[in-house]
Amino acid sequence: MYTEVPKLTRCCFCVPLRYGLLVWGYLKLLPLLALFTTLILELKRFLDYQSASETHNNIGVPPSIPILFTIIIVEIIFSIVLLIAGHLKNAILFKVYYYYSIAMAVIFIICYAVFIIGFIVLTYSNPFMYMLLMYVVQIVLFGAAVFVLHIYITILVRSEMLKLRDNSNFSFVNHAAEAQCTMTYGKETV
Numbered sequence: 082m083y084t085e086v087p088k089l090t091r092c093c094f095c096v097p098l099r100y101g102l103l104v105w106g107y108l109k110l111l112p113l114l115a116l117f118t119t120l121i122l123e124l125k126r127f128l129d130y131q132s133a134s135e136t137h138n139n140i141g142v143p144p145s146i147p148i149l150f151t152i153i154i155v156e157i158i159f160s161i162v163l164l165i166a167g168h169l170k171n172a173i174l175f176k177v178y179y180y181y182s183i184a185m186a187v188i189f190i191i192c193y194a195v196f197i198i199g200f201i202v203l204t205y206s207n208p209f210m211y212m213l214l215m216y217v218v219q220i221v222l223f224g225a226a227v228f229v230l231h232i233y234i235t236i237l238v239r240s241e242m243l244k245l246r247d248n249s250n251f252s253f254v255n256h257a258a259e260a261q262c263t264m265t266y267g268k269e270t271v
Contacts, residue, residue, distance in 0.1 A: 086236060086239065087236060087240075088239075088240045088243060088244075089236060089237055089240040090240070090244075092104075092105070092237055098237060098240060098241050098244065099167055099170070099241055101237065102163065102167050102234075102237055102238065102241060103164065103167040103168070105163075105234055105237075106160055106163040106164040106167060107164065109156075109160045109163075110157065110160040110161065110164065113153060113156050113157050113160060114157065116153060117150075117153050117154070117157065120146075120149065120150065120153070124142070124146060127142075128142070159178055159181050162174055162177055162178050162181075163175075163178045163238070166178060167241075170245055171245075172242055172245040172246050175238055175241055175242040175245065176242055178238055179235065179238045179239055179242055182231065182234065182235040182238060183235065185231070186228070186231055186232065186235065189224075189227075189228055189231065190228075193221075193224055193228075196220075197221065200217050
């Protein structure tokens with residue numbers, strides 16, 4: 082089955098494509114940097130508390146923390162790639178971000194499928210899990226909205242990438258503004 086992916090010329094139907102991608106890159110980068118800084122400060126506080134407390138055993142850093150740091154660092158790096166691609170109009174960097182965006186969409190779908198399947202299994206094994214159903218519905222709806230936004234940005238990146246690839250300095254010139262009018266009156270031409 083073959084479907085045509087739309088080629089958009091504007092971001093949010095009003096902003097030029099490249100400027101919209103730059104705004105999106107900055108709007109994505111700033112919260113990521115804030116989250117990364119907060120995580121570093123919280124990890125430092127956790128480690129200081131653990132070293133100062135003699136009653137607790139040294140359990141170390143939870144194993145999910147390095148994974149979370151890795152994900153955030155990769156997101157920061159690719160947000161910077163998007164910004165550089167937008168500022169330099171670099172089609173190769175847009176292509177790199179495009180492939181990264183597709184890979185993240187696939188990973189997102191797999192993680193959400195595992196989450197939903199896990200919740201269904203837990204619901205059948207524990208009847209009290211029905212109380213969490215409202216929260217799970219909110220998480221799934223929020224995840225769906227984030228996924229739709231991610232796909233929209235991916236389509237915008239693809240459109241900009243194609244626009245840069247097809248740009249060949251060929252343009253049309255409107256000669257209507259330079260129109261000449263001649264009038265003949267008798268033997269004189271004006």
